[in-house]
Amino acid sequence: MGIGTGTSISVSDMIQVEKIWVTDSGIWIRTVDGREACERFSDYPRLREATQEQRQCFAADAFGISWPELDEDLSFDGFFEKKSDSVLYRLFMEHPELNASAIARRLGISQSLFAQYISGAKKPSEKRMREIMDTMRAIGRELAELPDYASVV
Numbered sequence: 001m002g003i004g005t006g007t008s009i010s011v012s013d014m015i016q017v018e019k020i021w022v023t024d025s026g027i028w029i030r031t032v033d034g035r036e037a038c039e040r041f042s043d044y045p046r047l048r049e050a051t052q053e054q055r056q057c058f059a060a061d062a063f064g065i066s067w068p069e070l071d072e073d074l075s076f077d078g079f080f081e082k083k084s085d086s087v088l089y090r091l092f093m094e095h096p097e098l099n100a101s102a103i104a105r106r107l108g109i110s111q112s113l114f115a116q117y118i119s120g121a122k123k124p125s126e127k128r129m130r131e132i133m134d135t136m137r138a139i140g141r142e143l144a145e146l147p148d149y150a151s152v153v
Contacts, residue, residue, distance in 0.1 A: 015076050020065065022055050027065065029079055037079035045096030046072045063112040071101050073111055078119040088118045088132065098136075107135055 019030040026040040027047075041047040047055060050070055058067050064075040092098055104114035116122040117132070124132060 015080075017060070017076055020058075020060055022052075022058075024052070027055070027058070027074070029065075029076060035080070039074055039079055043093070044072060044074075045093070046070045049096075061112075064115070066111075071099055073100070073115040075112060075116050075119060075121050077116065077121045081119070081121055086118075086120050086123075087129075088124075089120055091136075092118050103132075103135060103139070106139075107131060 016032040017029050018032045019028075021028050023038075025042070026038040028036060028038045030036045041050070041055065047067070047070065050067070054067065054070060057069060058065050060066075064073060064078070066073040092100060100114055100118060101111045104111045107114070113122065117124045117128075
């Protein structure tokens with residue numbers, strides 16, 4: 001599913017990626033203008049814990065790279081931007097058990113947009129941030145209300 005040399009992918013605004021490759025420690029991109037950038041697997045718990053075979057099984061579109069099996073998405077823009085220390089970024093880095101794609105679906109927004117909010121590539125409006133946090137709190141409440149194990153067996 002990976003993309004090899006010579007394949008151009010048009011991405012947000014001016015970025016065009018001509019090559020994507022995986023190393024033992026990260027995933028690299030090269031743009032048609034020769035810039036290269038890497039995202040380290042160690043920065044993403046799902047990728048950090050994945051096998052090399054799982055890391056190789058990615059798909060790319062106009063916005064970035066995704067690993068459907070791992071439920072992980074990286075935007076191309078994020079490769080070239082300073083890493084965020086936003087609330088969402090810290091929350092998802094500290095809690096890899098959270099499923100960003102499922103939360104995006106629950107919010108009714110695209111997974112790639114939500115990934116950009118998490119990475120800091122885009123900043124959600126104050127209203128959107130409240131919706132995101134309210135949705136995540138609602139999930140927490142639903143989990144807290146689960147019956148005890150003894151009562152379900």
